[in-house]
Amino acid sequence: MATLVFAINFSVWTLYAVMSVELKQVLELSSTQVGILLSAPIITGALLRLPAGILCERYSPKMILILQMLITVPPLVLLPSIDSFSGYVIVGLLIGISGVSFSIGIRYLTDWFDSKEQGTAMGVFGAGNAGAALSLIIVPYIRDVWNWNTIGPTYSAMVLITCFAFWLAAPSPPKFKQQNKQKPLAFFVKPLAHARVWRFGLYYYFVFGSFLALLLWLPQYYVNAYALPFNQAMALTLLFVISSSMARAAGGWFADRFGARNVNWGVFWICLVCLFFLSYPPTTMTIHGVDRDVELYIELNVWVFTVLLLLIGLAQGFGRASVYKIINDYYPEQMGSVGGMVAMLGALGGCTLPIIFGLAVDIAGVYSACFMILYGLLAVCMLLMHLAIKRERYKSRVLEAQQHNFLEQD
Numbered sequence: 001m002a003t004l005v006f007a008i009n010f011s012v013w014t015l016y017a018v019m020s021v022e023l024k025q026v027l028e029l030s031s032t033q034v035g036i037l038l039s040a041p042i043i044t045g046a047l048l049r050l051p052a053g054i055l056c057e058r059y060s061p062k063m064i065l066i067l068q069m070l071i072t073v074p075p076l077v078l079l080p081s082i083d084s085f086s087g088y089v090i091v092g093l094l095i096g097i098s099g100v101s102f103s104i105g106i107r108y109l110t111d112w113f114d115s116k117e118q119g120t121a122m123g124v125f126g127a128g129n130a131g132a133a134l135s136l137i138i139v140p141y142i143r144d145v146w147n148w149n150t151i152g153p154t155y156s157a158m159v160l161i162t163c164f165a166f167w168l169a170a171p172s173p174p175k176f177k178q179q180n181k182q183k184p185l186a187f188f189v190k191p192l193a194h195a196r197v198w199r200f201g202l203y204y205y206f207v208f209g210s211f212l213a214l215l216l217w218l219p220q221y222y223v224n225a226y227a228l229p230f231n232q233a234m235a236l237t238l239l240f241v242i243s244s245s246m247a248r249a250a251g252g253w254f255a256d257r258f259g260a261r262n263v264n265w266g267v268f269w270i271c272l273v274c275l276f277f278l279s280y281p282p283t284t285m286t287i288h289g290v291d292r293d294v295e296l297y298i299e300l301n302v303w304v305f306t307v308l309l310l311l312i313g314l315a316q317g318f319g320r321a322s323v324y325k326i327i328n329d330y331y332p333e334q335m336g337s338v339g340g341m342v343a344m345l346g347a348l349g350g351c352t353l354p355i356i357f358g359l360a361v362d363i364a365g366v367y368s369a370c371f372m373i374l375y376g377l378l379a380v381c382m383l384l385m386h387l388a389i390k391r392e393r394y395k396s397r398v399l400e401a402q403q404h405n406f407l408e409q410d
Helices: 002-013 015-026 031-047 049-055 061-081 085-110 118-145 148-169 178-182 185-193 195-226 230-258 260-278 302-330 332-364 369-409
Strands: 283-288 293-298
Touching: 002 015, 002 031, 002 061, 002 085, 002 118, 002 148, 015 031, 015 085, 015 118, 015 148, 015 195, 015 230, 031 049, 031 085, 031 195, 031 332, 049 061, 049 085, 049 185, 049 332, 061 085, 061 148, 085 118, 085 332, 118 148, 118 195, 118 230, 118 302, 185 195, 185 332, 195 230, 195 260, 195 302, 195 332, 195 369, 230 260, 230 302, 260 302, 260 369, 302 332, 332 369
Parallel strands: none
Antiparallel strands: 283 293
């Protein structure tokens, strides 16, 4: 039930990914304005994830999740009456409350499983990211069969039905931790100052934030960079979303079996190689030979581009699961606060990266500039992970040496 609720909320949260293609033409938006429009729902969901996670340490996550869904309905009902860029941004900020469902759902889920199953359980729950695929399928259908103005009311009805079903069918947490109510707020807030938590947040900024940014950005990328029809652009984006979301469940299982950090390191290397090729813009090169000049034209066709993108999506699906497995390994009693913090930092990638993508395209004048940005971000993540591993190995050697000296003295 938690996975179903998360999927529906995620489809609402990413609704503008599909709507932006038509809104760019109707409202005559620049790439930067499209980035702002795509970011509007994401920033609200991102910033509210931390306070929502802390609330879940004090109150029932089930009831908070129900309340969150009810708050999401009114802005969806208002959507047909909007006719300006600023109006869509404001309504998008309100719709973005749907993005809080992740940190609430994670906290709801963790009480049900022991440490050996947490990675798999959270991975299955995280597969609710596939809810974005729902928008990619439903919105074009609604637009073609009915009309544009029925999108908001249809989604509001879908949220209400899901909310009612969750209220009826979902059980209350089996061991809702009463002791947590007795612990001071500092117990949950103190870990948020740890450098390790912020490092986990940066990892999640890449594996989730860039996934979210790409699913928002890809429909118009396919239309603009490869001149694909709207429905074909939706279909290829749908393939990316579904494969990446389903991989999250497998990633949780792998993190349980082989270690979350090992999974993360492999994920980063796969993404680094793929992003190197995706970053290369279409290039014409003239080689001055002995007798004549040789013209070379280098460009990724749409199918090679899509295959590389799918590899990144699959890797990121594994990475999203492994990051939360790491969090549960270090902070099992503070999944609401620490999980909410990392979820907030990751989701901020979904609202900042589309704007950065738009600025990069407007400034550099090449569509592949967005992948150059991701390549640089990933390089920073890998450097920090390498330094963290090196520091932990050094501390481990020092501790072993101290123990050895103590035994000799004894």
